[in-house]
Amino acid sequence: MSSQPTPLADAAMAPLGDCVLSSRVRLARNLVGFAFVNRSSPEQLADIVHRVQSVRLGGPFEGGARWVNVQGTSPADRLLLFERNLISRPFVEATHPRCAAISADESTSVMVNEEDHLRLQMLAPGMQLRELSDRMFAFDGAVERSLEYAFHPRFGYLTACTTNVGTGIRVSAMLHLPALSMVQELERVQRAAKELHLAIRGFHGEGTDALGDFYQVSNQKTLGRSERDIVEEFAGSIVPQFVEYERAARRVLLERDAAALDDRVHRALGILRSCRLLSLEEAIKFLARVRLGVALGRIDHIPIALVNRLLLEVQPAHLARATGTSIGNGRDDRAPRAELVRNSLR
């Protein structure tokens, strides 16, 4: 398993990196000749895995794909892949035959037998949806030369859930919106997002809380608009607007009471530098505040890349791996987390 920082940790100088942690493009695809995952037997699912593994994926996998047989992987390693945003939570927890291909630079992953036969996913730090989608369409075209996709002239690419049918595309950006939260504007922004038919989720996607004021914003509509239009709206309008609101809120905070803002971000840094027990929730909450301080130049000597990397390394599977311990069974990992963060921010 890789110990290199994921592309997400490099968001330091990425476009709009002060407010956008990462961009993601995902395509849902199903293969001709097989029922969808929810109606396939374990034998058929194993056949699909075999079929996909037998072709050359091309694109980001040109140098070879790292195939992870998720069924035969330990829960800790599965969780590690999830924390690195390479596989989804349902994919970690499923019990049926499935596998994932991961590119050497961890920018691209293919989940085989998630809700659909194929989920192609690409990640990049900061706001890079246009670049990502160009690469994704080229990759999708390369995969399609080896694997025939289920397609309907009216409904487009066919998916198990009708919320993905058509283009099968989901574009998303992980936004950091702490100032909007502090000036209590977040609810209004969320309402506006709903009106624009956007989904807003927490740090780890569906069903997770907005820990540290990180919000994953994604398109909900996949039919009736071209992929290019969907990407362009996100990259050219939606994400820049969120960023503009957040930056305006940051300016307001500084103008209104810079001392209070400084106190808040430095207090968070103080806790992280001196705590002895640190829960995951606390770690993300305080790291997010420090991140705001760094982005606004109120905290120096700490690169934003370090904060981004710590946001990943404080997560349970990463922490267990770094400290050589096991995860789960209600094991208290607060002490090693506090030690890791203390040492890193010294």
Place this chain on the structure above:
Amino acid sequence: MERTCDCCPNPAVVHETLVHNGVKTEVHLCAEHAAERGYILPTATGPSLIATKLVEKASATAARAVKTCPNCGMTMQSLRESGLVGCATCYRHFEEELGTLIERTQDGATAHVGRHPSQVSSLIDRAAARNRISRELREAVSREEYERAARLRDELLALGTSDTSGETAMGEVRP
């Protein structure tokens, strides 16, 4: 020429053309084999025929009530309960029902716009070319330009038969 039964050398009395997934199959059966396969022959008269028809109608109604995907066995009810479609064939089999459901989940959108598999685009191109050539062929014939018509006919033949509903990318579950 009289057709013989598909199963024996006797003359066929039942002739049926079946089209399944764009593939045409002809069935020719003698009276005996037709009866064996459940065909109702026109020789049956009176109450027995009426009774058979009624039974047939009742079972057809029952089949409609629980419409099932011929490929994966999914019903609309289980689809609604799980929120998941079973296979590519479901999209054709439940096209009307799914069309309504999709319109609701996709904020009023009813049809795909955007990328499509290259195989499909070549089918679309071929269908468009066939339409154009057919039109030109009709015009050539009406103008009695037989040489041109012959050339157009050859082009049309070279493009293959009209099997291009664009659905060839939708497969069935393999056995």
